[in-house]
Amino acid sequence: MTTHLMLIDDHALFRYGVGMVLAAGLVDIEIAEAASLEQALLQSDDAFDLVLLDLQLQGLNGLDGIALIKRKWPHSKVVIVSANQDKHIQDEALARGAHGFISKLETPSRMLELVGQVLAGQLPASTPVPNPDKKPRLSPRQSEVLELLCLGLPNKLIGRRLNLSENTVRGHVQAILQTLQVSSRSEAAFVARRQGLIN
The missing domain is CATH 3.40.50.2300 (Response regulator)
Structure with missing residues (x-):
């Protein structure tokens, strides 16, 4: 249905x-x-x-x-x-x-x-609201990777821009996904824009 x-x-x-x-x-x-x-x-x-x-x-x-x-x-x-x-x-x-x-x-x-x-009719009357001051903490390098990720660049091009190996970029991306509690690059970009983590 x-x-x-x-x-x-x-x-x-x-x-x-x-x-x-x-x-x-x-x-x-x-x-x-x-x-x-x-x-x-x-x-x-x-x-x-x-x-x-x-x-x-x-x-x-x-x-x-x-x-x-x-x-x-x-x-x-x-x-x-x-x-x-x-x-x-x-x-x-x-x-x-x-x-x-x-x-x-x-x-x-x-x-x-x-x-x-x-x-499903299961939501309580009041949904707890998270503290807006508790923004995810990213390292300066992770923030740079996130900026380029949000532009839609693949790992290889991010690596060229930041002079990093593709494996290093992949590691940063995985750390970013974990910190933002998301499972995909598109979700990471969505959260980053919504929480003001990128310019």
Whole structure:
């Protein structure tokens, strides 16, 4: 059975990254996107199983949008996805009817896990929000490798740029994946951009 999901966020890159993570990790999923609540509400009346909603949007904000979404799609689960770490905002979202709160600072694998829990009806009312000050610590060399990795360069070209052997680059990449708690280069790039680890 196909799962229908709506992703509302005004950052196209974030929508693209989350869409890739969810499409790769969930079976039989169809993802619709919107850059604003107004745009989302103009879409089909067919219900979505889950709506991932950013707090900070152009026009109507996410908190005010929860009720509008519930009115249009009464059976849809609404989850706030935001970089806002204010516990009061999280509590307010839940009080207004959100089914959960997922921090944008989560790793892709953790975000995928939480979305799966929501769809299965297992997410607790309050999802713990990680400390935004706890950014992954990379060595200066790893940061250089990560910058080039995010440009899509393969290990061989990264090695040429940094005057390193391909095996050394491979070791740095593996260390980066482990530090960022991700399993692929694309996930590493996604996390790096979201957490401000690259320029």
